[in-house]
Amino acid sequence: MSGNVRTIALDLLIDIEKNKSYSNLALNKVMTENNLISQDAGLLTEIVYGTIQRKLTLDYYLQPFVQKKIDLWVRILLRMSVYQMVYLDKVPDHAIIHEAVEIAKEKGHAGIASFVNGVLRNLQRKGVLSVTDIKDPIEQLSIATSHPKWLVKLWTDQIGLENTKQICQLNLQPPVQTARVNLAKSTRERVVTLLEDEGYTVQLSDIFPQSIQNKRGNLAFSMAYQQGLITIQDESSMLVADVVSPQPNEVILDACAAPGGKTSHLLEKLNGTGKVVALDIHKHKIKLIHATATRLGLSALETRQLDARLAQENYPASSFDRILVDAPCSGLGVLRRKPEAKYEKTTEDIARLSAIQLNLLQQVSTLLKPGGTLVYSTCTINQSENEQVVKAFLQENAAFEKDFSIKDGLPEKISPFVKENYVQIFPHYFGSDGFFIASFKKRELV
Numbered sequence: 001m002s003g004n005v006r007t008i009a010l011d012l013l014i015d016i017e018k019n020k021s022y023s024n025l026a027l028n029k030v031m032t033e034n035n036l037i038s039q040d041a042g043l044l045t046e047i048v049y050g051t052i053q054r055k056l057t058l059d060y061y062l063q064p065f066v067q068k069k070i071d072l073w074v075r076i077l078l079r080m081s082v083y084q085m086v087y088l089d090k091v092p093d094h095a096i097i098h099e100a101v102e103i104a105k106e107k108g109h110a111g112i113a114s115f116v117n118g119v120l121r122n123l124q125r126k127g128v129l130s131v132t133d134i135k136d137p138i139e140q141l142s143i144a145t146s147h148p149k150w151l152v153k154l155w156t157d158q159i160g161l162e163n164t165k166q167i168c169q170l171n172l173q174p175p176v177q178t179a180r181v182n183l184a185k186s187t188r189e190r191v192v193t194l195l196e197d198e199g200y201t202v203q204l205s206d207i208f209p210q211s212i213q214n215k216r217g218n219l220a221f222s223m224a225y226q227q228g229l230i231t232i233q234d235e236s237s238m239l240v241a242d243v244v245s246p247q248p249n250e251v252i253l254d255a256c257a258a259p260g261g262k263t264s265h266l267l268e269k270l271n272g273t274g275k276v277v278a279l280d281i282h283k284h285k286i287k288l289i290h291a292t293a294t295r296l297g298l299s300a301l302e303t304r305q306l307d308a309r310l311a312q313e314n315y316p317a318s319s320f321d322r323i324l325v326d327a328p329c330s331g332l333g334v335l336r337r338k339p340e341a342k343y344e345k346t347t348e349d350i351a352r353l354s355a356i357q358l359n360l361l362q363q364v365s366t367l368l369k370p371g372g373t374l375v376y377s378t379c380t381i382n383q384s385e386n387e388q389v390v391k392a393f394l395q396e397n398a399a400f401e402k403d404f405s406i407k408d409g410l411p412e413k414i415s416p417f418v419k420e421n422y423v424q425i426f427p428h429y430f431g432s433d434g435f436f437i438a439s440f441k442k443r444e445l446v
Helices: 002-021 023-034 038-051 055-065 072-087 093-105 110-126 137-145 149-159 162-170 190-199 234-242 263-272 283-296 308-313 337-341 349-363 388-395 403-410
Strands: 177-181 201-204 211-216 231-233 253-254 275-280 301-304 320-327 367-377 400-402 421-425 436-442
Touching: 002 023, 002 038, 002 072, 002 093, 002 349, 023 038, 023 234, 038 055, 038 072, 038 337, 055 072, 055 110, 055 137, 072 093, 072 110, 093 110, 137 149, 137 162, 149 162, 190 201, 190 211, 201 367, 231 263, 234 263, 234 320, 234 367, 234 403, 234 436, 253 263, 263 275, 263 283, 263 320, 263 367, 275 283, 283 301, 320 349, 349 367, 367 388, 388 400, 388 436, 403 436
Parallel strands: 253 275, 253 320, 275 301, 320 367
Antiparallel strands: 177 211, 177 231, 201 211, 367 436, 400 436, 421 436
16 A cells, blocks of 8 residues: 555645645545555655655755756655655665655656656765755755745744744644633543543643643544534634633624634633624635534624624624634744645735734724723734734724733743733744734723
């Protein structure tokens, strides 16, 4: 089966690179369609994610041996073969090279197969270039951890080389699956026992009070998940609802709600009282929000297909006690989960998103009651989308002030990272996603 797995991996990698497919969705679809056994599914996942994660490094290793322009599929075949030779130790090089040559024959012709064989045997004999030969520290880190140079420079300018290095290195590691326990239905300890009885290896998080961490298997297939006892969610993301801190009988607006993880967390905190109004611009994503709420047994939900920037045309001013704007962003804090994204983002994307984020905040802010709380969050590591948006919003909206009570809703070990009315979580702090959360208060009427 291993040869077939490598052919599937090549086709997947081509699809992801050419058609900008999401690696996680493409992988899940292919594994289901091919009904792969656990061992083959593991190898496929390793090859696909590993090749994407280290694309720039692999191209650096190939550079001395590939002097001419080659077809994309041939380059990807070489990348995935070199990835296995350098980073996997269970399969001998000769077997990897043999499989690559066979795939080249099948997809191309004898000439391409001979070329592939020559490149890989040359690399095997001579070894790979050392990244330490690169003198520029930004470029060296870029190649060593396969992050675009502009991104490494951006982070280095904003948070320093050492923090950037730790983030880039962590982005090469697979994330630990975490889940939020539905405390309206059960306790963490009870859920851990149920999952262990199912064969999962789980433990309580000692930082995030609603989180459990999973070391083996996929919790989405567990009975606990089916029964609505857990929601699969990153730990940093769980902090958002803690900062919003809904109180009984309040009406909350979740302005950019899909796929519904934070919406459901807000509903759990309301515990059957009040209401959450969840907006999203896409109709099919509204269905995801409902599906999550239904599985968790949550009511008091109202959904609407609507661009949040038009919300003030559809709801009266001062309609909501609290508002969450979990804004569309560059996603630079979740690159472990979406490794292909780091090669697709541009500085132009960031500038465009910053303007959208500020506009979203301004448009929904009129819907907040005086004395109410407005929370802004992103899953990115970039000051122009985070701190600078916060600063610009306060400068342009005199009715709002910094909410210094943000610290009250956060776990004790998060508190040291709070600055005034916001917190930036970097991935290397706790092994969670990079996340930014800011809180504002609307001034009371005088």
